[in-house]
Amino acid sequence: MLIGHIKEIVRHPVKSFSGESVKQTKIMDYGLYGDRSHAFLDETRPGKFLTITQFAEMVQYKARFAGEDSIHKYPCVEITTPKGKIVGWGDIGLKREIEEQSGRKISFVTYPPNHVPLGAIEEEHIQLVTDASIDQLKKLWEKDTIDYRRFRPNLFISLIAKIPFIEEQWFGRRLKIGENVVIELKRHCERCMMITVDPENAKKDPSLLKTIVNERNNYFGVYASVIKIGEIFVGDEVVLLD
Template sequence: MRLGVIERIWRYPIKSMGGERLASVDVDERGLLGDRLYAVRDAEGRFGSGKNTRRFRRMPGLLRLHSRCPEAEPLPEPELLDPDGVPVADTTAFLRRYLRRGDVEVAREGAVSHFDQLALSVLSTATLDWMRTALAGIAVDERRFRPNLLIRTPPVTPAFVEDRWLGSQVRIGTTVCATFVRSSEHCVMVNESQQDLPHSPLVLKTIAQAHAMRMDALGTVTVPGTLGVGDLVTVIRP
């Protein structure tokens, strides 16, 4: 059964920052190669985010920054871009000035994963289009929800179709296989401003009222490979 095709691919080399849009990407058991491999970390070991928890430290403004992998092999430290999209020469010095914190640095993932939940996240255009209708007058696109893959679904597909995908094993393109396990519970990050997306508390409120703060599908990669824009996503085992 065909679910749709890949419309856009997003990778986020530094966690909680804006990502980079890709035409194709290699995928291994961890997820998209280089995705969230780095994070902003403070002296207490807490990671920069839009929220405060035992694990995260709220650092306003992170989403207005971007990161990208400077080479074909995304293992070196990513390149950081300022709010105007200009690469910065010294990542640590820039972040300390920008965040007004003298204890932050960009740290590579260690023994504890930087992923909040599972490695692969996908969102359907059906759900995204529903959000745009529900939030008429508020700028909404997939960047608010930070999926790795935006899947173009057929025109008659209902919103929150991702619920139907949970438990399925799928093939993405010709090689990559994944299993959709559960949806993610979104937080205040979806409300935050980034580039041309203004802050709006209505985004999370709408998701909460319509679908218990859940939208998208999270999965694990079972067969690595390469995927690209336009690749088919098909169910191989429901």
């Protein structure tokens, strides 16, 4: 059954930096190509990553792959700082800037294109949200608008039947995207303070998390695992399989 189309594809080359909206990408066995493949290890918390939770201003740094995807080697990771400066991944000035502002000692870590461990991605391979659910949440939050980027999804799906939270009824079922890709919807995405951070200016509004806790049992968006790899494009049909 055709349930919708891919409205936007977002991957995050650097964990907790703003991601890049792409017209097409590969779906690897770990999720979108290069998603959370580069990260900062938080040396003050051994084995942990530095994220928006510890340093909200990370969301104001933008990261993108400057080149074509390759399973052998990443394109250069281009980072735009909040002040508009463009640097590459591994830049010592970038490291020093984030350490000074966050008050933490950090180090760079990069995972290969063929395997980004689940720890970097955190929960599952892919997270998705739908336009109908975003629209309903906007009403629950009683705001004129809501930036879906707060939720850091990989796939933003435009539904044919605008039924809010219908995706939560599909756990255990599979979606086919485009010609080849198949994912299986697994479970709810439980939210944290990260969604309170405005992706444009890093200002916090705790009322959004409070709304989701009270109205949605702290759930918004769903996780999925990759069943069949391939390439996806914005505009691809999304089909709910039997």
